[in-house]
Amino acid sequence: MPYRIMVVDDSAFMRKIITDLIEQEPAFKVEGTARNGREAIEQIAALSPDLVTMDVEMPEMNGLDALKEIMKKHPLPVIMLSGINEQGVRETIMALELGAFDFIRKPSATTSSHDIDEVGRELREQIKAAMLTKQRRDARAEALRQVVAPELPTVAHKAAAEEAKPQAQIAPPAAPLEAAASQPLPPAKAQGAQPKRPTKTSLPSLDIRQVLDKAKAAPGKGFGEMGRRQSMTPERNQPIGDSELKVSGVLSLTPNPNPSRGTVQAEPSFLGTLSGTEAARERPVKSSKTGFTDIVAIGTSTGGPKALKAVLEKIPADFPAPIVIVQHMPPNFTKSLAQRLNSLTDLTVIEAEEGMELVSGTAYIAPGGFHLNVVPGVAGAYRTHLTKQEPCNGHRPSVDVMYESLLPLQALKRHIVLLTGMGSDGAKVMKRLYEAGVTSTFAESEETCVVFGMPRSAIELKCVSYVLPLHEIGPKLVQVVK
Numbered sequence: 001m002p003y004r005i006m007v008v009d010d011s012a013f014m015r016k017i018i019t020d021l022i023e024q025e026p027a028f029k030v031e032g033t034a035r036n037g038r039e040a041i042e043q044i045a046a047l048s049p050d051l052v053t054m055d056v057e058m059p060e061m062n063g064l065d066a067l068k069e070i071m072k073k074h075p076l077p078v079i080m081l082s083g084i085n086e087q088g089v090r091e092t093i094m095a096l097e098l099g100a101f102d103f104i105r106k107p108s109a110t111t112s113s114h115d116i117d118e119v120g121r122e123l124r125e126q127i128k129a130a131m132l133t134k135q136r137r138d139a140r141a142e143a144l145r146q147v148v149a150p151e152l153p154t155v156a157h158k159a160a161a162e163e164a165k166p167q168a169q170i171a172p173p174a175a176p177l178e179a180a181a182s183q184p185l186p187p188a189k190a191q192g193a194q195p196k197r198p199t200k201t202s203l204p205s206l207d208i209r210q211v212l213d214k215a216k217a218a219p220g221k222g223f224g225e226m227g228r229r230q231s232m233t234p235e236r237n238q239p240i241g242d243s244e245l246k247v248s249g250v251l252s253l254t255p256n257p258n259p260s261r262g263t264v265q266a267e268p269s270f271l272g273t274l275s276g277t278e279a280a281r282e283r284p285v286k287s288s289k290t291g292f293t294d295i296v297a298i299g300t301s302t303g304g305p306k307a308l309k310a311v312l313e314k315i316p317a318d319f320p321a322p323i324v325i326v327q328h329m330p331p332n333f334t335k336s337l338a339q340r341l342n343s344l345t346d347l348t349v350i351e352a353e354e355g356m357e358l359v360s361g362t363a364y365i366a367p368g369g370f371h372l373n374v375v376p377g378v379a380g381a382y383r384t385h386l387t388k389q390e391p392c393n394g395h396r397p398s399v400d401v402m403y404e405s406l407l408p409l410q411a412l413k414r415h416i417v418l419l420t421g422m423g424s425d426g427a428k429v430m431k432r433l434y435e436a437g438v439t440s441t442f443a444e445s446e447e448t449c450v451v452f453g454m455p456r457s458a459i460e461l462k463c464v465s466y467v468l469p470l471h472e473i474g475p476k477l478v479q480v481v482k
Contacts (some may be wrong), residue, residue: 002029003131006049008040008066009033009081010058017107018053018081021120028127037066044074051077051130053123055106056091064091064098071099077130079123081106089336096305097340101130101450105330129302129422133451140446292360294321294413294439294481295374295382297406299399301328301421303450305337307470309344310448311419312363314474317346321415321481322358324366324374324384326397328421331368334397338365356384366397373405382409392425399426399454403433413439415477419470420449424457434463440480441465442473 005028009015019030032047034040038061040052052070056063067078080103082092092103104126107119300307304327312323327337335351341363342349352364352372358381366372370386377383385405392398399418403426406414416433418426418441434441441464443455448470458464466476 002027003050003127004029004031004047005127006031006040006043006047006052007033008035008037008052008058008063009055010035011055014055014081014106017116018123021116021123022053022127024120025124025127028124037061037063037069040066041069041073044070044076048074049076050134051079051101051127053079053081054095054100055081056088056095057083062091064095067095067098067100075099077101077134079103079126079130084332086332086336089332090340093305093333093336093340096303097309099306101133102126102302125422126302129451129453136446136452291380292321292358292412294415295358295406295409296321296323296415296417296477296481297374297402298323298325298417298419299403299421299426299454300326300419301395301399301423301425301451301454303420304328305340306450307419307444307448308337308341310470311417311474311477312341312345312347312349314471315345315347315478317348317361319347319478319481320360322360322382323347323363324352324358324372324402325363326366326372326399326402328395328397328399328425329368334365334368341365352384352386354384354386358382358384366402369396371397371401373401374409375405376409382412393423395425400429403429406438407433407436410436413481415440415442415480417442417473417477418455418458418464419444419473420451421454422451423453425454427454427457427461427463430458431461431463434465442476443467444473445469 005022007015007018007022007030009018015033019033022028022030031049032043034043036058037054040054041061043049044052054063054067058066063080067080070076070078078095078100080092080095080100082088082103083106088106096103104119104122107116111119298308298311308325308327315323327334329337338349338351341347345363348362350362350364351367353367356364357377358364358374364372364384367386369388371389371392373385373387374382375385387401388396389401390396392400399421403416406412406416407429414433416430416438418430430441441458443458443464443466445467446452446456449455455464455467459467466473468476
């Protein structure tokens with residue numbers, strides 16, 4: 001059975017072109033069309049399509065307002081068709097923030113047949129990716145539902161069973177919690193459950209040396225038994241010495257993602273407090289704006305604008321490192337993306353230009369149509385270098401090219417991040433960086449990815465120190481950099 005698509009555009013001519021392009025793929029069928037956002041919302045309620053293509057600029061109700069209503073009432077994949085004028089570009093960036101799956105540049109009446117064919121190919125690829133992502137998400141949701149909510153007796157069955165019992169036997173079951181405690185919680189319940197805090201009188205005293213001895217006695221367990229998440233990469237969990245620990249107030253150990261750096265962070269927990277010099281927090285050494293010691297590189301594609309917002313808004317303005325970003329996007333859109341993120345985050349976010357000197361607290365987005373490289377500058381500084389070399393894996397800018405430029409910069413502590421996106425871009429070069437001993441590597445976890453392609457490829461190559469949902473990546477970057 002083909003996937004059912006709805007096409008929304010105020011132009012009958014454009015609705016016909018988009019319909020013909022979509023139906024070149026036998027697995028897709030345009031089930032209905034609409035002339036504006038209001039009609040689209042009515043048609044979606046009536047037809048329940050699998051996916052919608054949505055024009056941005058339309059009379060009566062534009063694509064942006066319609067998208068808000070769709071995501072609120074009938075969430076489903078929406079691909080925006082954007083014009084290349086300034087307003088269309090700006091509204092497309094906002095649509096991606098609101099949850100649109102992706103966008104393509106809308107063909108015009110003067111577009112050549114070759115370019116129209118290219119638009120069609122890109123549109124069909126995006127629809128395939130959206131449907132695959134929807135299938136995976138639905139399968140995960142169903143599997144989770146079966147684990148969290150297995151089939152239980154109905155209320156009527158329970159009532160009938162109670163009535164059938166002799167009155168004298170109706171009593172609370174003996175020690176039900178004991179039996180339940182021996183069974184592991186389902187994943188979702190375990191994640192949501194809060195540990196019961198010990199009362200003040202029952203809190204055990206904490207001997208830091210005993211804890212350290214226990215840590216060294218279990219080198220392969222990543223300290224998971226002490227209440228912290230275990231590393232997603234087993235081979236990174238190595239034995240540590242006393243000199244490799246940094247204690248800050250209370251003790252909860254996190255596995256070191258790179259043993260060669262020799263640091264295991266201590267974070268607050270409810271285990272207890274330390275006293276004396278052991279409780280003193282080690283203060284980070286401040287560096288000047290241009291004299292930074294760390295650099296963060298972020299690569300992303302489909303779903304990237306929303307993901308970038310989620311990560312960058314958790315990073316403060318005084319972040320002691322520059323951030324370089326490749327978002328797979330055409331020209332004009334990257335400038336609008338930088339302006340939008342700059343208005344929504346505390347960081348300074350700009351579109352990179354040739355020869356810019358990198359400074360901490362600033363994020364540089366590769367301009368559409370150019371590869372972004374980081375190269376040494378004068379007096380120990382670093383700068384941007386833009387090139388027009390051939391696209392890499394069909395992309396310019398390319399995540400791979402930016403990552404590769406960081407390989408020789410061994411004087412810097414490099415932190416490599418791979419977010420949502422189709423394909424496997426960035427994964428192989430992340431592996432090379434990982435093997436070269438970069439400080440940390442991050443991949444967005446499947447639960448928050450629009451498309452779990454690029455991060456999954458890196459995870460499968462076993463080159464990721466941290467696999468985290470979006471809302472945890474920014475704070476973790478702040479922790480490992482500071």
